[in-house]
Amino acid sequence: MNVTEKLAPIRKGLLEYVILKIVAGDKVYVADMLKLLGPTEFATQEGTLYPLLSKLRREELVDYEWQESEAGPPRKYYKLTQKGRTQLSTLNDYWKDLNRTLADFGN
Amino acid sequence: MQKVVSISLNGNSYQLEEPGFDQLRAYLESAEARLKDSPDRAEVMADLEQAISEKCRGTLGPHKTVVNTTEIERIISEMGPVESPDEKAAGAGTADGGAASPPPSFGTQPRKRLYKIREGAMWGGVCNGVAAYIGADVTWVRVGAVLLTLFTGVMIFVYIAMIVIVPYADTAEDRAAAFGVPFNTEDIIGRAKKNFEESNQRWHREWRRQQRHWNRQFRHMNEQIRMSAQSFAPNLSPAARGIMAVFLPIAAIIGALVFVAWILAMVSLVTQHSIFGWGLPHGVPLWVGVIALVAIYFAISAPLKAVRNGGHQAAGHHPGWRTVHAIVWMCAVALLLWAAYNFLPGIRELVDNLVWAANLTASNFSETMVARNWN
Numbered sequence: 499m500n501v502t503e504k505l506a507p508i509r510k511g512l513l514e515y516v517i518l519k520i521v522a523g524d525k526v527y528v529a530d531m532l533k534l535l536g537p538t539e540f541a542t543q544e545g546t547l548y549p550l551l552s553k554l555r556r557e558e559l560v561d562y563e564w565q566e567s568e569a570g571p572p573r574k575y576y577k578l579t580q581k582g583r584t585q586l587s588t589l590n591d592y593w594k595d596l597n598r599t600l601a602d603f604g605n
Numbered sequence: 606m607q608k609v610v611s612i613s614l615n616g617n618s619y620q621l622e623e624p625g626f627d628q629l630r631a632y633l634e635s636a637e638a639r640l641k642d643s644p645d646r647a648e649v650m651a652d653l654e655q656a657i658s659e660k661c662r663g664t665l666g667p668h669k670t671v672v673n674t675t676e677i678e679r680i681i682s683e684m685g686p687v688e689s690p691d692e693k694a695a696g697a698g699t700a701d702g703g704a705a706s707p708p709p710s711f712g713t714q715p716r717k718r719l720y721k722i723r724e725g726a727m728w729g730g731v732c733n734g735v736a737a738y739i740g741a742d743v744t745w746v747r748v749g750a751v752l753l754t755l756f757t758g759v760m761i762f763v764y765i766a767m768i769v770i771v772p773y774a775d776t777a778e779d780r781a782a783a784f785g786v787p788f789n790t791e792d793i794i795g796r797a798k799k800n801f802e803e804s805n806q807r808w809h810r811e812w813r814r815q816q817r818h819w820n821r822q823f824r825h826m827n828e829q830i831r832m833s834a835q836s837f838a839p840n841l842s843p844a845a846r847g848i849m850a851v852f853l854p855i856a857a858i859i860g861a862l863v864f865v866a867w868i869l870a871m872v873s874l875v876t877q878h879s880i881f882g883w884g885l886p887h888g889v890p891l892w893v894g895v896i897a898l899v900a901i902y903f904a905i906s907a908p909l910k911a912v913r914n915g916g917h918q919a920a921g922h923h924p925g926w927r928t929v930h931a932i933v934w935m936c937a938v939a940l941l942l943w944a945a946y947n948f949l950p951g952i953r954e955l956v957d958n959l960v961w962a963a964n965l966t967a968s969n970f971s972e973t974m975v976a977r978n979w980n
Contacts, residue, residue, distance in 0.1 A: 514690070528656065543685025545636070548652040552645035553690045570662060571617070571655070 509539055514550060515593070516540050518578065518586045521560050525575040551576060559585055609671055614658035615651055620670060621661075625677030629657070636687035643689045657684065719891060720774035720783040721767075727808065729768040737783045739892055753899075762868065769958040770875055849916060853926055854933045856913045860906065861937030867902045869945060874898060 520531055528547055535541050554560045559582035564572040578586065610626040612619055621629065636653060640646040660680045661672045719738045721730035732750055736743035753760035774783040870880045874894050878885060885894045913930065946953050 528652075529659075543683065544653065544656045545685035545687040548656070549640065549643065549645065549649045549688060550690045552643075552649045552652070555648075556645055570659060571615075574652070 513540060513542060513546070514554065515586075515589050517547075517550060517554065518559065518582060518589065521576050522578045522583070522586055525563070525565075525577045527565075527573050527575050531576075554582070558582075607671075607673075614661065615654040617658045617662075619658070619661050619672055621672050621677060622674045625672060625674035628674070628681060629677050632681050632684070639687050640689050649687070653684065653687065660684075718779075718782040719771055720779055721771050722774050722783055727811070729764070730773065731764055731767045731771065734771060734774065734783060735892070763871065765962070766868075766872060767875070769962045770872070849926055852916055853913070853930050856909060856916065857930045857933035858937045860909050860913070861934050861941060863902070863905055863909065864934075865938055865941040865945065867898070867905075869949075871895070871898055 516535070517531065520526060520534055526534075528544065528551070531547060532542065532544070551560065551562075555562065558579055560576050561579050562574040562576045565575050567573050608623045609620045610623055612621055612626065612629075633650070633653070637646070637650060640649055643649065657680060660683065661676075664672050664676045664680075720734045722733040722737055723730050724733070725743070726733045727747070732746045733743050736746040739746075750760060750764065754764075772779075874880050874885075875891070878891060878894075880894075880898070885891070916926070
């Protein structure tokens, strides 16, 4: 079992946090998110992303609006809600603590 | 020549080669099956169809109107397997106990049980276990136990009984049950580490304090014995003495009866969750029953005590009568417990355990003393 495989559950668990971070920046379309994530460790696919976004929307952390596109039907553009912003800052703090804890061990 | 199937994806029509159509249908069916418990199923399915629809459109041109099988295969592999995040949360278990998952309802929480907990224990871990059980800070439980011991004295029996009856939480599952929450190894290790050093220091401090206290008490007791020996000169009228001679032993025996009945009720309650077959009302936790029982005992014994004090007052507070009362009381308790031991099998078991625990404590104690003297 190599390292990438070992940490797969961690990346999976972090995906929600990563998505919140991306959505916090600007209104984004799923294809844009996939493009952003593609070259990173968090590369993912529609099959994962859509269910996750729907869950986040159900939890009122993100919301979307329809926007016309030049080619084809309108697209869903996602943005962060106030609640999502609060959650994101909590997650940011938690992530910092986690990094500090990790750095403290073995020193 | 290929047979072509016409489909509609989220309101847009496409023509697919038949094998491609079969694969796409299989993909969407499996996605739907995966999402069958998700409240977002309809929405996610629409999103997926929309995404597939856009990908299909990308493959078409002015002179290409059919999506071929290779293209469908590529699209499906781009989409990736559909995973429901809710399903993931359930499968991974404790992986995200965070904000995303809803707070666990009472039904899913592990059942709480009373245990002794060694980590951070001062003596037997009883207070620690009780604190975990009722979800309070252990310091307050200790303060409560000490106060009850000082004011009533019977608490020490309860404590010793609990040392014997209540099991130690030795496995992770026990601990989980003791706290009523899932418990992992890191928590245990962290807690144990933190408490070990603290309790070690505290134990030494406590020990020295206790020794000073015992010395003081011993001197005090000596003085009392001396004083009572001096004042045991009879200055009561013979009649009053006669009444006291009859009244005090009776009061002592009644007191002993109540006390023994109470101890047995407590044992019965703690071990069988019922008092002589009478169960606690549904939904009432054990500790409430224990507290209620203690309260009942005081409610019954308080008037007895008042009457006895009245008797003492009439006798001019003669310490000799107190001694008589105490001796009769102890004899009666001993006799009753002996009877219970011989005629009630449950009690016999308990007492055997108590003796064993007392021996163990005594040998530990003497070892500690020897070790300390050598250091």
